[in-house]
Amino acid sequence: MAEFICPVCGKQNPAEAEFCENCGAELRKSRPESLPPANADQTAKNSTSPETSGSFSPYLPDWLNELSGRPLDEPSDQAENAESYQPSNFKDEWIDQSFKSGSEPGSEEPIPFEENTEDPVQAESFGEKSSPGDIPTGPDTLDQAENTAEEAFSGNNSWGLSAWLDRLQNSTPGSQTAPGSTRKLSPDSFENFLKDQESSGDFDTEKVNFPETLLPAKPDEDSSGLEELPDLSESEPQLESDQTAFDAELTPGQDFDSSAPFEDLSDRLPGLPEGKAEAAEEDSSSEPVEFPQPDVNSFADEIPEIPGGISIEKNGDSQETSTWIPELKNSPENRISEPVEQASSAMEPGSNDHQDLTPEPVDEQTIDSLLSMPNSEWIESLDQPETEENPATITDAQAEPANSLPQSELPSWVMAMRPSDILPEGQDAEKEIEEVGPLAGLHNILPTKQDKVEAYVPKSIHSSLSVTETQRVQAELMESILSNEKSPRFRRKNVKSSEIRWLRWVISIVLLSSMIIFAIFSPPFFQAPLTPTGSSPVGMTIKAIEAIPDSSPVLVVMDYQPDYIGEMESALGPVLNQLMSKHARLVFVSSTPMGGMLTEHLMQKLAGNFSYEAGKQYIYLGYLPGGSGGIFAFAKHPAYILGQGSTQENLWNKPVLKDYFKSGSDPQLSDFAAMVVSTDNADIGRTWIEQSGQKLGSKPMLMVVSAQSAPMLSPYIQSNQISGLVAGLEGGMIYNQAQKNKSTAGDYWDPFSAGVLATEILILIGAIWSLLASRRVPPSEIGQGEV
Amino acid sequence: MFSDIQLAFITGLTSFLFTLFILSYLFGDNPVFQFAIHAFLGVSAGYIGVIIIQQVIYNKLLFPLVTGTFQTRLILVFPLVMSLMLLAKTSSSLEWLRRPVMALMVGVGAATIVAGAVIGTIFPQVLAAIGMFGLKDGVSNPQYAGSLVMGGITLLGTIVTLGYFQFQRGDQSKTPGSLNQIFGFIALLGQIFIAVTLGAIFAGVLLTVLTALSERVVSSLSFLESLFSFIH
Structure with a gap:
């Protein structure tokens, strides 16, 4: 026994059962074999045609392809369509829930246009385009035309949409579908249907409730349903023109009042061929037919909220739908289904109304995109006169009674989207309405006006600099420096030469x-200075000379200038007198060229007292050039540096020296018994100390210096680098006092x-x-x- | 040619005249003063030149180069060449030739001076300054107290003198006032020590000058006395 599984609860039911034994759901619609063969053939013909069904897949949005459950470009057939309609193939459980919640036994009534809703494809296709409601039962041809057109438009796999549409349609009173009815889609069938309706008088316009958006807009109050939609005519002129042409062929001689939709269509089809457009207008305006206005809002509100799935827009337009539908209709593969679409367009005065019911994903992003949709163009179209191109249509539309159709209630968010000038009556437009720019006519779009702008006093910018205290001080300093540079510079007043001369x-x-x-x-x-003590520099000098063995060679450095000859001879004279008293062999050297002259001048004064002769008791070795280097070399090799006389004789072989320095030997500085440095320059005295002090060894180094050099050389006595110091006239006078000798120092002492x-x-x-x-x-x- | 008396008279007269010529500067710069200056410079330069030529160039370079051995000659070539290179200074185009010789002389002289200063002055003076505190002999030295005082004064003088030359001064606003006062006091003491040192040097120079003047006065008076004695 054949069984049929309830698409709602999944229980098995007898094959002939019309309602589920478990849940009471209607089974006849879900039963594939309920599809009439003829209609199935027709549907199969349409669906197998690549131009009708499968060819739409590339143009369908992803969500629709997902709903279809078929890969893109896959050819569809009737069997697949029938199977895809099985509840087990439902992909969205919410649809099942919708079936459960809305399919109550006994609540379904046949509706006129869904007599053959056994064809689920046709039924759901119709559901997308048309609105359920109090649609009177009409001929099958009309249903066929509607369903076939919707099927061709939406493809034959929109099972997900058809399910809830079926539910919506079935929930409408009097929408009981006649079982076994077939649907044949052809212009003739639709025409016949119209004729039958007219003749039978059953076609009551008052009873036909089309959605408000399908009806001609009322120019004075409610035309927003059409005018809010994007203008698709520009992007699909060919499709619209063909549709209008089909409508023109479909409706001649009938009382079908489709003037308003056609009028609107003609307005929105500027590229339509003139003949067809006029024919369509004439046909549509010849006998107006008023369709009952379905309560779109009511059934839309009944649709459960689709989480991320399909949405139904009542008056708004889906941006996504508006983008893929033109592509779908403009495709060459869709040419064969154009008559079907034209038929459906004929049934839908608001050509875009089918998109209102097009399922689409509903989420916040969609709503946001909808709210942010650029609508300036179509808003501007509101201001444009509609009657320029089709005055006849306007006349017909104006001829419509204003209150012939009940007004529909728009959702709040759609109302918020509406321009203020088309807000329905009773709803006060807000005060803040954008007047200019792309958002003109919208309210609450931008923060507005002066009352919300905080007034403030602009900060005044002063021309003066604001500087810190440090910067101010630095600036003042710089200013003072510059002012000093600008001012004449004074110099000290010259003292008169007469005053200096006087002084x-x-x-x-x-x-x-x-x-x-x-x-x-x-x-x-003036008394003579006191006798020096042993620890005084002069006393140390005396002691050092007294310690020298008799007839010992003593090196005497004559490094003073002739202008200091009086002072130096006064200081050096007493020292040389003591040395000569001990028969010391005096060896004179000098690092200045004047040394030889000074030596001769001094010895002329002193030699007479001790019978000293040059070359015998004393000798001048010569000038020692080279400064400190020469002194260092002499201290290291005295005989190699000096000792060559003017006659190229070796002075070291003189009698004064040959007794102490053997011929051919290398005499050293330490071979001298003492070294006496007489200089008036402290630097020269320090050089002799530094360069020859170590070479002298333990032998005493005595200093006879001028008074001006004594302070600088006194520290060398403290360091024991020199053994005695005689400074200036005073030192010589002290030395004489100690030696009890009379010298020139005493002559100079009083003056x-x-x-x-x-x-x-x-x-x-x-x-x-x-x-x-x-x-x-x-x-x-x-x-x-x-x- | 001249007797000793005549020679002594000529020398004394020349000395007296040149002394007067120099003292004529009391009337300002005059030809007599200029004559005395140029005479001294000329005689000094001539004498120095003769000495250098005789005792340096001839005795130490030319004569050994001619009469010396081959080794002596080979060694003396270098000073001869370098001396000629020094003469290149007279020509602007050959002036570069003297630079290596000058570099050698300056380098050797600087090295000698630095080495001698370190060995002969700095180290011994530092040791002497330390020794003034009597660390070696200790209390056993009878002059320990005096040496300690002298050492302390020397140390204090050294420190404050160096402190006076502390010219680096920071931001006055950031330096504490007490620190500025301390540095100011140290600088003041340094100024005192420096003034004493410069005063001593100036006094020595003054004594030297007065000694020279006294010698000139005594010499002039002796000449005049001799002159008057000769006249009478």
Whole structure:
């Protein structure tokens, strides 16, 4: 026994059962064998045709292909369609739930246009395009035309959509489908249907409730259902023209009032051939037919919310649908189904209304895209006069009674999308309406107006710089520097030469007079310095010389300038007297060219006292060139550096030296018993100490220096680098006092002392003068002078 | 040719005249002063030239180069060539020839001075400054107290003198005021020590000058006395 499985509950039912024994769901629609053979053939013919069914697959959106359950470009046949209609092939459970919730036994009533809803494809195709409701039972031809057209349009695999549409249609009172009825799609059948309706009088326009969007728009109040839709005519002129032509052929001589839809269609088909358009308009306006307005909102509201699946738009248009439908209709493969589409268009005054019921994914993104859809163009089309191209249509539309059709209620979000000028009555347009720009006519789009703009006082920009304290100080400093550069520079006032000359004369007279007086008269005013102690530099010198063996060679360095000859001879004379008293062999060297002359000048004064002769008791080895390098070389190899006389004789072979330095030997600096360095320059004395001190070994190095060099060489006594120091006239005078010898130092002592005293007095007077002068001159004038 | 008396008179008279010529600067720059200056410079330069030619060029270069052995000659070629290179300074186109010789001289002289200063001055002076505190002899030295005081003064003088030359000064706003006062006090002490040192040097120079002036005064008076004695 054949059984049929309920698509709702899955229970097995007898094959002839019309309702499920378990859940009471209607089984006849779901039964594949309920499809009449003729209609099945026709459907198979249409579906197997690549131009009708399968060829739409590439143009269908993904969601529709997914619903169809077939891969793209797969040819469809009737068997597949029949199987795809099986509930077991339902992919979305929500559809099943919708069946369950809406398919109650006894609630289904046959509807006029769904007599042959055994053909699920046709039924669901019709459901997409037409609205269920109080559609009076009409001829089969009309159903056939409708269903075939919808089938051709949506393909034959829109089973998912047909299910809920079937449910919607079945829920409509009087929508009981006649079992076994067939549907034959042809223009003639539709024409016959119209004629039959007219003749039988059953075609009551009041009873035919088409969706509001399918009916001609009322120009005065409610035309938004059509005008909100995007203008598809521009993108599909050929399709629309063909559709209009088919409508023209379909409706001549009938009372089918399709003026408003055709009028709207003609308005939106600028590229339509003139003849066909006029024919369509004439046909549509000849006898207006009023279809009952179905309650779109009611049945749409009953549709359960489809999570991410299919959506039904009542008055809005789906952006996604609007994009793929033109492609679908413009495809050459769709040419063969054009009559079917024309038929369906004839049944649908609002040619785009079928898209309103087109299932599409509903999610937030879709709604957002819908809300953000650029609608300026079609909004602008609202302002354009519609009657320019088709005045006849306008006349017919205006001839329609304003309240012939009940108004539908638009969803709130659609109402929010509507321009303010087409808001329904009773609904106050908000105050803030965009007046210009692409969003003109919309409200609450942009934050508006001055009342919401915070008024503030613009911050004034001052021309003056705002600087920190540091920057200000630096700027002032720079300014002062620049001002000083600009101002004339003063220099110290030159002191008159007469004043210097006067002062010069005073100092000279004081000094010379004091010296001359004390030199001439030699009053016993200034006493000689005290005898030096053993720890004093002069005492150490005396001790060092006393320690030298008699007749020992002593190296004497004569490195002072002739201008210091008086001081140096006064200091060096007593030292040489002591050395000569010990019969020391004096060997003179000099790092200055004047050394030889100075040596001869000194020895002429001293040699007479001790019978010293040049070459016998003393000798001058010569000038030592090279500065510090020459001194270093001499300290290292004295005989190699010096010792060559003017007659090319070897001075080291002189009698004064040959007794101490054997011929051919390399005499060393340490071979001398002592070394006496006489210099007026502290640097020269330090050079001798540095370069020859270590070569001298333990032998004493004595220094006879001028008074000006003594402070700089005194530390070398503390470091024991030198064994004694005789500085200046005072040192020579002390040395004489210790040796009890009379020398030139005593001759200079009184005038020297007088000169020192006079100098001290002058310095004191000068200091007092300067102090008084500084008090007389205001501080402001100090440092300023003539320009 | 001249007797000793005549020679002494001529020398004394020349000395006296040139002394007067130099003292004529009291009236400002005058021809007599200029004559004395040029005379001294000329005589000094001539004398120095003669000395150098005789004792350096001839005795140490030319004569050994002619009469010396081959080894001596070979060695003396180098100083001869370098001396000729130094003479290239007179020509602008050959001036570059003297640069290597000058570089050698300056390099050798600098090395000698630095080495001598380190060995002969710095180290011994540092050791002497340390020794002033009597660390070697200790309390047993009878002069320990005096040496310690001298060492302390020397150390203090060294520190404050170096502190005076601390010219690096930071931001006045960031440096504490007390620190500035300390550095100021150290600098003041350094100024005192430096002033004492410069005063001592100036006093020595003054003594040297006064000694020279005294010598000139005594010499001039001796000449005049001799002159008057000769006249009478």
